[in-house]
Amino acid sequence: MGNKNHQVHGHSGSGNQLKRDLTTRQLTMIAMGCAIGTGLFLGSGLAISTAGPGVLISYAIGALIVLILMGCLAEMTVAHPSTGSFGFIAETYIHPMAGYLVRYSYWIANVLAVGVEVSAIAIYMKYWFPTVPGLVWILFFGAVLIYVNAISVHTFATFEYWFSMIKISAIVGFILLGAYVLFGESSGTNMGPENLVNDGGFLPFGWSGVWIAIFISLFSFLGTELIAVTAGEAKDPDVAVPKALKATVFRLTVFYVLTLALMLMIVPWKSAGVDKSPFVKVMEILNIPGASGIMNFIVLTAALSAMNSQLYASTRMMFSLSQSKFAPAIFGSVSKKGAPLAALAISATGIVVAAAVSALFPNTSYAFMMGISMFGAIFTWLMVFISHLFFRKAWEQKGGRKLPIKMIGYPYLTIIGAVLLVSLMITTWVTDFKILLQFGIPWLIFLSITYFFTNKKKTLHHESVNQLNH
Template sequence: MEQPTELRRELKTRQLTMIAMGCAIGTGLFLGSGLAIGLAGPSVLISYAVGAFIVLLLMGCLAEMTVAHPTSGSFGTIAERYISPYAGFLVRYSYWIANVLAIGVEVSAIAIYMKYWFPDVPGVVWILVFAAALIYINATTVNTFATFEYWFSVIKISAILLFILLGAYLVIGSPSPEIGPQNFTNDGGFMPFGFSGLWIAIFISLFSFLGTELIAVTAGEAKDPDVAVPKALKATVFRLSTFYVITIALMLMIVPWQQAGGVDQSPFVKVMEMLSIPYAGGIMNFIILTAALSAMNSQLYASTRMMYSLSKATYAPKVFGRLNRKGVPLFALALSTLGIFLAAIISSQSSVSYPFMMGISMFGAIFTWFMIFISHLYFRKAWEREGGRTLPVRMMGYPYLTSLGALLLFALVLTTWFTDFQIVLKFGVPWLVFLSIAYFFWKRAHPEQPQTAEKRKLN
């Protein structure tokens, strides 16, 4: 059997949708929502709605560009062509590090979930056990990965739908004065921490949506990207927005927001335990564990493919662009497990690994999203000027909505400096400086960059 040189196009529309859903419905909803509630109180509902609006704008830009250029490098490749090679370098490496660190966030959360059943077992044990299993899954064919991700996502989505039905039944049918819409205004009102709390919770909500852009990365292995990518993007944004807002609204009507906040335990588990449903807490904890494994699985895939793309563009050593006989870039996969070991080290030393890992992973993600908006501004002008084909999907409201999305992200990141999430900029600014220096040396070593296979696809 010959060694493949290009990724195989085997992923179907339903698999693309479930992969993106799997990446996005992880600790951001099940554990991170508790952190957001603690910051904003009931007004967290507006925070998630605004976060969903930003993601909707992002997906509109991304769908148009991805259909035009369905490659594994995705938005990194597009930034390289339409802005500059320097921009493509920054975007690809920032997205790679964001996913590598997000893997650490998910696996840190797994350690928290397992304490529900095994409080005396060190979290580092669970980090290493589950990491080994998911590395094995990602080392097999892309179809094996997609199959696992599909069923992981089915479990999560089914659980969320069940939670919505159960929550709605309790809110409508419960005679208890402690359950109902009045919880939105009790204990400090709808905005107990004012606009500042609502604003910072938007930033947390964006972490919950991190992963929706993964569809663009999977386009390099999609069977029919013109059809599959737009359908998957639309379905993902609609489902995520609906799930997040409805589930959090029901949660806040059932449990006072002070009890739902925090990251010591998932607020979903707290709801089930307070309702005294037999074994419901344990069952929900298992489902949430599955959600974290699913998100970690998807992020491992995303970081592996982005490192593969970096290698193909000569921005990383050639070894990371090599595929095994099953079409998997194993060396890129091995490098992308760094976040797991970082999480293991932090978990063994600190009890605040989840907020810390989330903070440092967010800069790369938000910077990537910001650059997607900027790339779209350049892309649309160039596409029309060069007489590109009529695309099956176009971003509405260009250039105003594209610019609005970029402005909102920029403002959110700047304001983190005045909050407990200073780590975002403390990590992010030095990271961009480091990448800029690295690009300078790369440029000196490659004065005449060769026309790579991935670039030829763009022309």
């Protein structure tokens, strides 16, 4: 495997090449844009109601898992700055089937997530246009973001950069406003650090609540792995990828922990997220006019940003599957500007599926799509840890080049990360998140069966070609 030191999967001499146009700044903003979604702005109350103030410990542990993950991912991505990323690495260092499972799981996770986000966007637009059918907004915004992704990776990155800037500015603004509410002249008598220990203490649900909330916290960090997917289009992967990963993990951790700490000190944890977003409550305390409209705009931007990133990620994964002969060759082709249009078209089907499923099964569609989506993402993270155990050993044995970044604590930290993820996934069976395993396990069985037939077809094709050549 030492001969693959500089290989960039998907950059063959066939002309099916993606363009290296992404800078470190763009990589960081893309990952943060994907990770900072509606879960923070509207769903943060779920984590708080599960662990109480102890949610701060949950997010700290979640951030530690992500830090280990990013360390492993950075080392492997610098060695193989590939569009297939963790899928290509799993295929190369574990087994082709591992790469197949990872790529398709990550692909379907993002395809379904695109559909979920665009469905949410239709709901948000009803705030301003209550009489316009949601299907109109699904088709409109779906078409706009498909167009953005179809032009070039630079156009996609530019849009995502500004989407992310709006969300990050909103978080920074909230932190400043929250600090003013707590320590300024307008601070109320029922606010302050004492809220962290009122109503049952710091751990009202014990350590079990903290443990379950760790799993919830991981969803807040999902999307950071997108940097590895974009590495195949980074200008200088050796420099850009490690910098972007470090900056992303640090900023996300600070944003989430600070934001949650302020929420808990301003709003008693028992009422956080029950009736409205804590963000809106802070705005109301400050008597900011149009608080709901401002919040709706921010959440709309968050959904558009997440949808944009997820559409990009699913497109690149399908492109990678085609490059590895696990999907039709047409999905591995690119336009003159370097955009994989066919892969984009098939990945955009999530928009159509979401519209249809939401119309047919309005009460269960969201849970169904998110169940597979969440499993695919967490399964990908687990495979990153496993891949790293195989990668480091093989890289050293084959005399691979000295990498500019190396994961510390190998193999112990890598194993700890994998064990924590497996434990958390098993725990979901006895929580409200059991849907993750209910859909995830059958999905892996289905993929394993399709791999058998796909691989058999590939083998027969190669044998036929060899016979013709002889």
